[in-house]
Amino acid sequence: VSTTTETQETILAAARLMVQARGYNSLSFRDLAKEVGIKSASIYYYYPSKGGLGAALARRYGDDLVAYLTELRATTKDWKACIASYTEVFRNTLLRGNRMCLCGILAAEREDLAPEVTAEVERFNALNVQWLSEVLASGKPKMAADDVRQWALAVLAAVEGAQLVARGSGDVAVFDQVLAGYRVAGLLP
Amino acid sequence: VSTTTETQETILAAARLMVQARGYNSLSFRDLAKEVGIKSASIYYYYPSKGGLGAALARRYGDDLVAYLTELRATTKDWKACIASYTEVFRNTLLRGNRMCLCGILAAEREDLAPEVTAEVERFNALNVQWLSEVLASGKPKMAADDVRQWALAVLAAVEGAQLVARGSGDVAVFDQVLAGYRVAGLLP
DNA sequence: ACCTGAACACCGTTCAAGT
DNA sequence: ACCTGAACACCGTTCAAGT
Numbered sequence: 001v002s003t004t005t006e007t008q009e010t011i012l013a014a015a016r017l018m019v020q021a022r023g024y025n026s027l028s029f030r031d032l033a034k035e036v037g038i039k040s041a042s043i044y045y046y047y048p049s050k051g052g053l054g055a056a057l058a059r060r061y062g063d064d065l066v067a068y069l070t071e072l073r074a075t076t077k078d079w080k081a082c083i084a085s086y087t088e089v090f091r092n093t094l095l096r097g098n099r100m101c102l103c104g105i106l107a108a109e110r111e112d113l114a115p116e117v118t119a120e121v122e123r124f125n126a127l128n129v130q131w132l133s134e135v136l137a138s139g140k141p142k143m144a145a146d147d148v149r150q151w152a153l154a155v156l157a158a159v160e161g162a163q164l165v166a167r168g169s170g171d172v173a174v175f176d177q178v179l180a181g182y183r184v185a186g187l188l189p
Numbered sequence: 190v191s192t193t194t195e196t197q198e199t200i201l202a203a204a205r206l207m208v209q210a211r212g213y214n215s216l217s218f219r220d221l222a223k224e225v226g227i228k229s230a231s232i233y234y235y236y237p238s239k240g241g242l243g244a245a246l247a248r249r250y251g252d253d254l255v256a257y258l259t260e261l262r263a264t265t266k267d268w269k270a271c272i273a274s275y276t277e278v279f280r281n282t283l284l285r286g287n288r289m290c291l292c293g294i295l296a297a298e299r300e301d302l303a304p305e306v307t308a309e310v311e312r313f314n315a316l317n318v319q320w321l322s323e324v325l326a327s328g329k330p331k332m333a334a335d336d337v338r339q340w341a342l343a344v345l346a347a348v349e350g351a352q353l354v355a356r357g358s359g360d361v362a363v364f365d366q367v368l369a370g371y372r373v374a375g376l377l378p
Numbered sequence: 379a380c381c382t383g384a385a386c387a388c389c390g391t392t393c394a395a396g397t
Numbered sequence: 398a399c400c401t402g403a404a405c406a407c408c409g410t411t412c413a414a415g416t
Contacts, residue, residue, distance in 0.1 A: 007399090022300045025214035029390060040390080042400050050390065100297065107357025108289060108297035111211045121357050147373070153354075153363070154370025161350020165342075168296025168310050174342070181343025184336070187374040196380090218409060229409080231381050239409065 008046050010036050015057055020099035024054055024109050024117075051114025054106070058120030061102045062127050065089070069131045079139035080189040083155075086132070087179060087188070090163050094172050104160045128156045139189065158182055197235050199225050204246055209288035213243055213298050213306075240303025243295070247309030250291040251316050254278070258320045268328035269378040272344075275321070276368060276377070279352050283361050293349045317345045328378065347371055 004012070014035045018027050029040040029050065036043075047053040069086070076082050093099050103124040110118060132152035137143065143151075162182075166175035182188040193201070203224045207216050218229040218239070225232075236242040258275070265271050282288050292313040299307060321341035326332065332340075351371075355364035371377040 023212070023214060023298050025212060026298075026301050028388085030388085038399095039401055041392085041402080044391075045399060098299070103357065104353060105297050107353050108294050109212050109215075110287070110356055110359065112215050118357075118359070125354060125357060150366055150370045151374070154367050154374065157350040157354040157367040158347045158371075158376075159350070160353050161346040161348070164293060164296050164349050164353060165314060165346040167299055168292070168307075168314060170299065170307070177339055178343050178346040181339045182347075182376065185340070185343065185374055185376040187347075187371065187376045217407085219407085227380095228382055230383080230411085233410075234380060 005046070007036070007038070011043060011046060011053070012057060012060055015053060016061065016102060017097075017099070019054075019057060020093065020102050020105065021097055023105050025112055049114070051116055054114065055116040055120050058103060058106060058117055058124060062120065062124040065124075066127055066131070073131070073135065079135050082135045083132075083189055086135075087159055090159050091172065091175055094163060094166055094175055098167055098170060100163055100167055101160060104163060107160075108164075125156065129153050132156060154187060158187055194235070196225070196227070200232060200235060200242070201246060201249055204242060205250065205291060206286075206288070208243075208246060209282065209291050209294065210286055212294050214301055238303070240305055243303065244305040244309050247292060247295060247306055247313060251309065251313040254313075255316055255320070262320070262324065268324050271324045272321075272378055275324075276348055279348050280361065280364055283352060283355055283364055287356055287359060289352055289356055290349060293352060296349075297353075314345065318342050321345060343376060347376055 011032065015027060015032055018032060018035075027050070029043055033040040033043055043053070047056065068089070072085050073082060076085065090101060093101060103121045106113060106117060106121050110121075113121070129149065129152045132155050133145075133148050136151055136155070137145070137148045140148070159179075162175050162178040165178065166172060179188065200221065204216060204221055207221060207224075216239070218232055222229040222232055232242070236245065257278070261274050262271060265274065279290060282290060292310045295302060295306060295310050299310070302310070318338065318341045321344050322334075322337050325340055325344070326334070326337045329337070348368075351364050351367040354367065355361060368377065
């Protein structure tokens with residue numbers, strides 16, 4: 001159980017937006033500190049290193065998504081609507097300044113990540129596969145558990161890929177077109 | 190028509206591997222120069238800036254892929270075998286040091302790219318969609334051209350996503366599992 | 379034509395010092 | 398408890414100078 005101070009929250013929020021927009025490597029402690037209103041050296045009072053901040057960032061990102069998805073599943077009965085809301089999350093990220101899923105962009109930068117950050121990225125993927133598996137299984141009750149899991153992993157990868165290519169094109173319409181293609185193929189309901 | 194010197198080729202080859210492994214932002218001119226056997230300032234004799242090198246890198250990457258794919262299509266009649274070889278290219282990239290498609294990792298770093306580099310990333314995507322469209326159309330001759338193109342774009346995004354998630358997991362088996370999921374869904378033949 | 383050392387403003391990080 | 402300035406070795410880039 002960890003508590004965070006107000007300053008820590010400000011740091012996390014600002015850093016998240018910066019990393020989603022420009023990547024982990026481009027995150028400058030001096031720029032981040034300027035945004036928060038402190039000096040770059042002060043960040044080290046709250047986080048031991050850039051890796052430490054990155055890990056906290058990824059963990060919080062996963063926690064927030066799980067909170068949203070849990071709530072979504074509790075209030076939305078239709079599994080197809082659940083999947084639609086799921087993909088909408090990734091779409092909205094693009095809409096907000098052509099940003100990427102935090103863990104998607106971290107995956108691309110894997111070789112530069114501290115082990116603690118890599119671990120959080122893997123946890124994030126596992127969380128997504130878990131939730132997707134539950135939703136997909138509720139839609140196809142007769143499907144074998146292993147097949148459902150494989151499907152869930154494919155959905156995660158496909159949506160991350162759609163976001164990556166759309167971002168590279170700088171055009172949300174590409175995201176929509178790719179997802180339409182997934183639906184025609186039967187990957188998405 | 191542009192010719193490249195021997196030194197330029199050495200720079201391009203070394204830089205490609207470095208960017209695929211660690212990303213564009215992490216590419217250090219000092220490290221690159223050390224690899225080539227010159228000083229970092231000398232790179233500016235061949236390329237006007239990091240952006241200029243990045244653009245040359247992406248263009249060459251696209252050219253090389255097109256050359257391979259054209260040859261592949263000329264020698265392989267079966268469209269399913271063509272698609273299988275296509276995905277194999279991405280798989281092999283992962284196998285060589287957990288590397289990523291150059292333009293995939295550049296797409297993730299889009300906000301930090303010079304406009305000339307972004308343009309090359311978009312060209313790369315277009316090249317892939319074009320080739321995939323031709324192959325898929327040969328497999329489904331009755332499908333409408335727009336639908337084929339949408340399918341092709343979906344395949345590109347899906348494979349890029351599979352690579353991204355697999356790299357984040359540091360495990361090629363994830364790539365294989367995702368692709369198996371695509372095949373079951375019908376996205377891949 | 380091709381290469382270099384030295385300088386510039388940047389970066390993450392450390393640390394002794396301030397309140 | 399919280400913050401800072403100054404220093405370290407890095408970075409891309411420039412440029413005058415070398416052969």
